[in-house]
Amino acid sequence: MLVNGVRVSADPALNNEEIVTLVHDEIRLWHQRNKTLGAIELTLDGESIIIRGHEKSPIRRVRRITGYLSTVDQFNDAKRAECQDREVHAG
Known part of the structure; x- marks a missing residue:
């Protein structure tokens, strides 16, 4: 899945609205640090969502x-x- 140019790998239990919201929040945080988010992994750990971003x-x-x-x-x-x-030249 791709959200605003960010490659997303997400737990199937997360719905699209949750994923898009989390990605937009993470993009904003990375932008504040003058970095560009390239990929994000969203996994569930009980009641918590673990977010792993990659530059x-x-x-x-x-x-x-x-x-x-x-x-x-x-x-x-x-x-x-x-x-x-x-x-x-092809060769």
């Missing part, structure tokens, strides 16, 4: 240019343009 990690692209590893954001304008112009 969404940004994807980093690292390129190897003449033997050096570098992220694309560190490239100069010409090298960025070269990367954008590259074609992927």
Whole structure:
């Protein structure tokens, strides 16, 4: 299940309204900490709901240019343009 871009794994005993409310609350809490919630697990333990959140990690692209590893954001304008112009060939 996906709620506002967050992957949700929930106990079957929880209804959709409960799940959506819990996810929205958790998104708000993560936002206050300047973090992005990527996935959440909701499990029942008796009368309690255990919430396990997992941070969404940004994807980093690292390129190897003449033997050096570098992220694309560190490239100069010409090298960025070269990367954008590259074609992927199936093979």
